[in-house]
Amino acid sequence: xxxxxxxxxxxxxxxxxxxxxxxxxxxxxxxxxxxxxxxxxxxxxxxxxxxxxxxxxxxxxxxxxxxxxxxxxxxxxxxxxxxxxxxxxxxxxxxxxxxxxxxxxxxxxxxxxxxxxxxxxxxxxxxxxxxxxxxxxxxxxxxxxxxxxxxxxxxxxxxxxxxxxxxxxxxxxxxxxxxxxxxxxxxxxxxxxxx
Amino acid sequence: xxxxxxxxxxxxxxxxxxxxxxxxxxxxxxxxxxxxxxxxxxxxxxxxxxxxxxxxxxxxxxxxxxxxxxxxxxxxxxxxxxxxxxxxxxxxxxxxxxxxxxxxxxxxxxxxxxxxxxxxxxxxxxxxxxxxxxxxxxxxxxxxxxxxxxxxxxxxxxxxxxxxxxxxxxxxxxxxxxxxxxxxxxxxxxxxxxx
DNA sequence: CGAGTGACCATATTGTATTTTTAGTCAGTT
DNA sequence: AACTGACTAAAAATACAATATGGTCACTCG
Numbered sequence: 001x002x003x004x005x006x007x008x009x010x011x012x013x014x015x016x017x018x019x020x021x022x023x024x025x026x027x028x029x030x031x032x033x034x035x036x037x038x039x040x041x042x043x044x045x046x047x048x049x050x051x052x053x054x055x056x057x058x059x060x061x062x063x064x065x066x067x068x069x070x071x072x073x074x075x076x077x078x079x080x081x082x083x084x085x086x087x088x089x090x091x092x093x094x095x096x097x098x099x100x101x102x103x104x105x106x107x108x109x110x111x112x113x114x115x116x117x118x119x120x121x122x123x124x125x126x127x128x129x130x131x132x133x134x135x136x137x138x139x140x141x142x143x144x145x146x147x148x149x150x151x152x153x154x155x156x157x158x159x160x161x162x163x164x165x166x167x168x169x170x171x172x173x174x175x176x177x178x179x180x181x182x183x184x185x186x187x188x189x190x191x192x193x194x195x
Numbered sequence: 196x197x198x199x200x201x202x203x204x205x206x207x208x209x210x211x212x213x214x215x216x217x218x219x220x221x222x223x224x225x226x227x228x229x230x231x232x233x234x235x236x237x238x239x240x241x242x243x244x245x246x247x248x249x250x251x252x253x254x255x256x257x258x259x260x261x262x263x264x265x266x267x268x269x270x271x272x273x274x275x276x277x278x279x280x281x282x283x284x285x286x287x288x289x290x291x292x293x294x295x296x297x298x299x300x301x302x303x304x305x306x307x308x309x310x311x312x313x314x315x316x317x318x319x320x321x322x323x324x325x326x327x328x329x330x331x332x333x334x335x336x337x338x339x340x341x342x343x344x345x346x347x348x349x350x351x352x353x354x355x356x357x358x359x360x361x362x363x364x365x366x367x368x369x370x371x372x373x374x375x376x377x378x379x380x381x382x383x384x385x386x387x388x389x390x
Numbered sequence: 391c392g393a394g395t396g397a398c399c400a401t402a403t404t405g406t407a408t409t410t411t412t413a414g415t416c417a418g419t420t
Numbered sequence: 421a422a423c424t425g426a427c428t429a430a431a432a433a434t435a436c437a438a439t440a441t442g443g444t445c446a447c448t449c450g
Contacts (some may be wrong), residue, residue: 009423031413032425041424043415052413082388145387152378153387155363156355163354172346183347191386192340192348193277204394226442236395238444247442 010048012038018059022100025108026056026117053116060120063101064127070095071131081139082189085132086181089161092128093177129154160184205243207233213254217295220303221251221312248311255315258296259322265290266326276334277384280327281376284356287323288372324349355379 016038020029031052035042049055074087096102102124108117133154139145145153164180175183211233215224226247230237244250269282291297297319303312328349334340340348359375370378 030411032411035425042413043424044422046414047422050414143389146385146389148382148387149378151367152363153382156358156382159354159358159362160351163351167354168347168350183344187343187348187351187386188382189386189388190341191382191384192343193384194338194341225440227440230396237442238395239393241443242393245443 009038009040009044012040013045013048013055014058014062016040017055018062018101021056021059022104025104025114026120027108027112027114056116056120059101060123063099064124067092067095067124067127068131071128075135081135081142081144082185084135085157085188086185088132088135089184090177090181092161093165093180125158129158132157157188160187204233204235204239207235208240208243208250209253209257211235212250213257213296216251216254217299220299220309221315222303222307222309251311251315254296255318258294259319262287262290262319262322263326270330276330276337276339277380279330280352280383281380283327283330284379285372285376287356288360288375320353324353327352352383355382 013034017029017034020034020037024033029052031045032042034055035045038045045055049058070091071088074091075084076087102121105117105120108114109121129151133150136145136148136150136153136157140147140150161180161184164175164184168175208229212224212229215229215232219228224247226240227237229250230240233240240250244253265286266283269286270279271282297316300312300315303309304316324346328345331340331343331345331348331352335342335345356375356379359370359379363370
């Protein structure tokens with residue numbers, strides 16, 4: 001009851017846009033280029049998306065959904081919070097490295113600070129933050145974690161994760177994924193006070 | 196044996212430069228303006244500093260030294276590591292808010308990304324990092340902290356501090372200094388696992 | 391002398407006029 | 421009626437003149 005049409009123009013457009021945004025970034029992606037890749041007239045795009053920003057938001061929305069699915073798949077309710085967190089962060093790192101679009105947008109933000117690219121990255125971080133916050137809340141309810149502020153804790157976890165995986169290596173030898181996971185878990189779980 | 200000269204031109208210049216960098220930032224500070232404020236000929240500056248960058252480095256060096264003195268003064272070897280850390284971070288926050296130059300440079304980095312301004316901020320962070328690392332090493336030796344990597348731990352502490360005091364308030368209600376100190380200490384000291 | 395100066399120079403930056411590109415529209419085609 | 425691409429107004433890139441700035445050095449004057 002869905003693929004009645006011989007060609008789904010909307011899908012063509014979304015896929016073409018995803019490709020172009022990933023290859024050239026937000027700014028350098030033109031509506032004409034998207035229409036060319038999608039093999040569609042430029043006007044057709046505007047029957048589905050009112051603006052270039054809307055089209056971009058759709059792609060980012062997809063990415064966030066993918067992210068949630070990925071995390072959901074990795075989480076195992078039988079395991080403890082910290083093992084799940086390590087797995088999720090591990091997957092997140094791989095996802096980030098693999099996904100051209102994220103890499104390209106990050107670069108665009110660094111190099112020319114395109115507001116929409118910033119916005120896209122921010123939306124992804126919000127998605128991840130919300131997801132982690134939810135896990136923290138569950139773990140607190142289950143009694144696995146102390147009664148801490150879930151929003152703030154999720155925020156700190158995300159910042160720490162970014163710091164370890166993307167900022168530390170600007171000054172020192174990069175850490176392996178295993179090192180990151182190990183350090184992250186040990187610090188959060190037990191703190192650093194002497195036993 | 197130092198103030199033989201009726202006027203210390205070098206000092207005049209350094210003070211004038213400090214004022215100008217704090218008021219206008221790195222880029223908008225011109226050597227001619229500095230010479231005017233210092234009531235000195237432009238050429239005179241170059242008998243003490245080979246370039247504008249050198250002059251700026253001197254100011255940043257001073258600031259880093261001030262920072263170290265400040266931290267040193269707050270540290271009380273009788274108290275435990277976490278209380279000292281909280282005090283130092285507290286002072287650091289006040290210092291940052293008070294010091295025009297830091298505020299101005301941060302703004303310049305955000306707005307136009309002046310490389311030298313970035314460099315200056317980076318040097319200050321390195322100074323703070325080194326200082327914290329040293330304290331961590333001492334605390335580990337004293338047996339107050341577990342045997343963790345001091346450089347990495349100091350780095351994480353600094354990033355967490357920046358995240359809590361400067362980034363969290365971009366999305367949510369800002370935290371008070373007390374909240375920051377309390378959260379910081381509790382998280383680091385004990386971790387978040389349930390007791 | 392020799393510490394100090396400011397006119398001077400080459401280069402970098404900024405402002406501006408001009409051209410090119412691009413998001414979004416819409417009359418027309420199939 | 422779904423789709424198209426020539427078209428337009430606005431934005432961005434480019435070219436270039438005008439200005440501003442870091443750094444030098446012949447000269448001053450105490």
